[in-house]
Amino acid sequence: MNQSVFRRWIEILLISTKLGLTSFGGPIAHLGYFREEYVKKRKWLDEKSYADLIALCQFLPGPASSQVGISIGMLRGGIFGGVLSWIGFTMPSVIVLIVFAYLVQGFDASSAGWINGLKIVAVAVVAQAVLGMGKNLAPDRPRIAMAILAALITLFFPSAIGQIGTIIAAGIIGYVLYKEMKMDDVQDMPITISRKVGVLAWIVFIALLVGLPLLRTAIPTVWMSIIDIYYRVGSIVFGGGHVVLPMLEREVVPINMVTESEFLAGYGATQAVPGPLFTFASYLGTVTAGWSGALVATVAMFLPSFLLVLGTLPFWNVLRRKPSVRAALMGVNAAVVGILLAALYDPVFTSAIKTTPDFALVLVAFGLLMYWKVAPWIVVLATALGGYLLSVFF
Structure with missing residues (x-):
């Protein structure tokens, strides 16, 4: 076996396992953790490719964040890389839930202070992701307008059908607005699957x-x-x-x-x-x-x-190179930013921020992530501790 391929597989497993141990807050927060680890820190793919993967996985049924993780694993290490990425991200919670089912079925997880801390850190993670992706994917007024409109539709019609309809409509608008626009060459994703x-x-x-x-x-x-x-x-x-x-x-x-x-x-x-x-x-x-x-x-x-x-990745490079598809994706990616923005409010913010101390803690977590560039897993642990302390003193 090629030693460099084996190293990549080990790297995929280790990084995805770290994310599986620290990515609290649900699917929208997971996309923020992935962006920080795979795009910003490790440069496994660029911002545009990452956004296109999110857009693709939003169209597919199933857990979008897991599908994005599997896709990145496949880009990095082929089919087996996708399997390893799924194992690493999924197995920590699988093990915990199996043990829970055997031992502590009466535990009320929702009432624990440290659980509230984990919900709070998700607010900071998603806010960081929305700001970063918005800067790159909605840089002009038409796409900012599309992002805001997508957020409004998602907030007032919070269903899977509403979300898919919003993405399709944004793709059509993007095609109409940007089909004549001269675009830079898009970088192909390293897809080795036939x-x-x-x-x-x-x-x-x-x-x-x-x-x-x-x-x-x-x-x-x-x-x-x-x-x-x-x-x-x-x-x-x-x-x-x-x-x-x-x-x-x-x-x-x-x-x-x-x-x-x-x-x-x-x-x-x-x-x-x-x-x-x-x-x-x-x-x-x-x-x-x-x-x-x-x-x-x-x-x-x-x-x-x-x-x-x-089944979809092998055809994705060909599709996303077509000018018409790229124009549509410009609209879709702006809508994805809006959908993330809506999710930042509901359910992420509304389920986590109940009191003034909660909001104070999320500000600290956001500052540590955004400006002090503290590693996300450290911020997760610190905010969980902060949530516990809030439950004791407030």
């Missing part, structure tokens, strides 16, 4: 989506039920982790895979761990069938995201 592999990934994705419900009927076991439920939900959910939770409740509670009280206990724990909210599947799988159920549910939940990214 188009044949991409087509095969799409075939597998559709075959599983159609075939698993039939297999579940033919083989009515708990394992086939787990695979079918979590693969199907992971394939069709738009809008990220906060949307997937109620969808899962409708799937697993009525058929008594999980009780209502067990579901709610896991819901609270999932908010408390770093990494993607889709790892809620790990908790539910443990309650249903132990640690092996957790692993099956987790793989089934994230497999659609992996197949969708693998």
Whole structure:
């Protein structure tokens, strides 16, 4: 094996694991952590390529932040690099939720002071990301207007359909406004995956989506039920982790895979761990069938995201080089900034900032990140401690 490739794989696993241990605050905050680590610090891709990846993953069903992480892993280290990136980012929360399901199902995670500190630091992380991306992706008045309009639509129509409609509309406006604009050459992403592999990934994705419900009927076991439920939900959910939770409740509670009280206990724990909210599947799988159920549910939940990214990336360089697509992406990227801006307020700010001391703490965290350039993981730990101290003294 090429030694440099092996080194890259180890690097991908280590960096993604660090992010998996420290990326609190939900999917929008994750994009801020990724930008700081992969774009600003390590220069694995430029700001424009990162924004284009976010735009692509916003169109795909599944957890957008996990898909962005998988994509970056694939760009850096091929298909196996994408697998390692997913493992590193996902496994810390999987392990915690499996242990939680076994040991402390009655714990009310939402009431802990340090949990509030983790919500507060997410406000600072997302604010930093919005400012940085806005500066690069909405530099003129038309795109600033598109970003503000996208934020307003997202705030008043907070649904997956509204978000997707906003992105499509922004793409059309971007095409109309910028199709005649002379643009600099776009830098190709280092995609080594062939188009044949991409087509095969799409075939597998559709075959599983159609075939698993039939297999579940033919083989009515708990394992086939787990695979079918979590693969199907992971394939069709738009809008990220906060949307997937109620969808899962409708799937697993009525058929008594999980009780209502067990579901709610896991819901609270999932908010408390770093990494993607889709790892809620790990908790539910443990309650249903132990640690092996957790692993099956987790793989089934994230497999659609992996197949969708693998199927789309090989065609992405060709698409994003086309002048018409690039013009549309200028509008889409401005809309993404607006969507992030709306998410900064709701749910990130509204769920974290309840009192004046909360706001004071977020100002300190933002200053440390933005101006003192303190490492995000240090700011996360410090703000968690600050949240605990606030719960003791205020």
